[in-house]
Amino acid sequence: MxxxxxxxxxxxxxxxxxxxxxxxxxxxxxxxxxxxxxxxxxxxxxxxxxxxxxxxxxxxxxxxxxxxxxxxxxxxxxxxxxxxxxxxxxxEGNFNIDLSKYKNHRPYSGLIESINHMAERLGIMEEMRQEFISNVSHEIQSPLTSISGFAHALKNEDLSSKERKHYLEIIEMECIRLSKLSENLLRLTSLESDQIPFDQKDYRVDRQLRRIILANEPQWAEKNIKMDISLEALTITANEDLIDQVWINLLHNSIKFTPQAGTIKVEALKTADNHLFVKITDKGIGMNKETLMHIFERFYKADPSRNRNFEGNGLGLPIVKKIIDLHKWGIQVQSELGKGTEITVMMNQTSE
Structure with missing residues (x-):
């Protein structure tokens, strides 16, 4: 011993x-x-x-x-x-843990609850990250496959000039699609990391809307869409370049989902308590309740088969939502399948 x-x-x-x-x-x-x-x-x-x-x-x-x-x-x-x-x-990256059976053990109950919550949130973030990578891969792979296929087809010397031109147009469209995807990804990443300068100024939102509507005339005129415009003279304080992206994305969506010879209504108005609203209403295909719950999620598309009749990459509305949040505004979407959609941006600014 x-x-x-x-x-x-x-x-x-x-x-x-x-x-x-x-x-x-x-x-x-x-x-x-x-x-x-x-x-x-x-x-x-x-x-x-x-x-x-x-x-x-x-x-x-x-x-x-x-x-x-x-x-x-x-x-x-x-x-x-x-x-x-x-x-x-x-x-080590394993977030599938549960310490709930120890939650009544003091003095560590608060710590255990915090660890459980942290693991749950990290697990959700990991799922979102994997889904994001999967969606980006799909969105990139699809046009690359088209470009590769039609580029290979162009090697065929027996192609007529009409077929060759058609294949080149498809390759060009897919390249534009890739470019837009890259641009939107960079914009969304910059917005989420707060790297975009956020300088605000006073300007007339009605003039901004009118300018954007006129700039997109080729798109809505091609579909014979009637633009019903009702814009009050309203002054807001905001970052004009970022708000440009909001109106452009919302207007593009309305044009895309409105049928031939349809109607899109754009309103800018002030309520009795000096709150400002912009409403964009269309009589397009509309959305069901399930779609409404996910429209601001990245890469979400109502059509699971990714129907090319409604081309897009699912990043437009997430960008809109992020810009709205940066301005501390609000956005409300009302829609009914087969009857159309109404999007209201609540700016909560008083006009001068």
Whole structure:
């Protein structure tokens, strides 16, 4: 047996002996005081039994308290192991953890709840990241496949000039589509990282809307769409370049989903309490409730088969939402399948 262990045992025996003496001495003093108070003088043997019983009882209480303190301390130390293991799993990228069965163990209940919440949020973010990568890969792979296929077809020397021109037009359209995807991804990334300068100024939003509507005349005129314009003279404070993107995206969507000879209504108005609204209403294909719940998600498309009749990359509305949020405005979408869509931008600015 090593010397330190011998010393520990000797010190333990001394501590137990001293504890017994202290407990017995305290019990002797306590019983003497009680007997004096109640004027009772028991037999010496009875006094000895009472003192001994009380002394051992006090000693037992002390042992129980010390044991309980040690047990609680050991329990708290044991609780650290699953917490440390969970943090290690999170650091390795595994967010599928659940410490709920330990949530009632104090003083770590708050920490455990925070770790559970963190793991859940990180898991959601990881799913979104993987979905984002999958969607980007799909959006890039699709036009690249078309470009590769038609470029290979152009090597055929027997192609007529009409077929060759048609293939080149398809390649050009797919290149434009890739360019727009890249541009929108960069814009959305910049908006989310707050890297775009956010300088605001006062300007007339009605003039801005009129300019954008006229700039897009070739698109709506090609489909014979009637533009119903009702614009009050309204001044807002905003970043004009960013708000340009909002109106362009919303107008493009309305034109895209409005049938031939349809109608699009654009309104800019002020309410009695000086709040400003811009409404863009179309009588297009509309959306169901399920689609409405996801329209501001990146790459979300109502048509799961990605029908090329309605070309797009699913980034327009997320960009709109981010710009609206940066301005601390609001956006509301009301739609009914087969009847059309109404989008309201609530600017909450007072006009001069």
């Amino acid at each position: 090593k010397l330190p262990e011998v010393m520990k045992r000797i010190l333990g025996c001394v501590a137990v002996t001293l504890s017994l003496l202290l407990c017995w001495s305290f019990s002797y003093w306590l019983t003497s005081w009680l007997f004096a108070v109640i004027h009772y003088n028991p037999h010496e043997y009875a006094r000895l039994l009472i003192n001994s019983f009380l002394g051992f009882f006090l000693f037992g209480c002390c042992i129980a308290i010390l044991t309980n303190i040690k047990w609680v301390k050991q329990k708290q130390e044991n609780m650290l192991y699953p917490i440390i293991h969970a943090m290690k799993m999170i650091s």
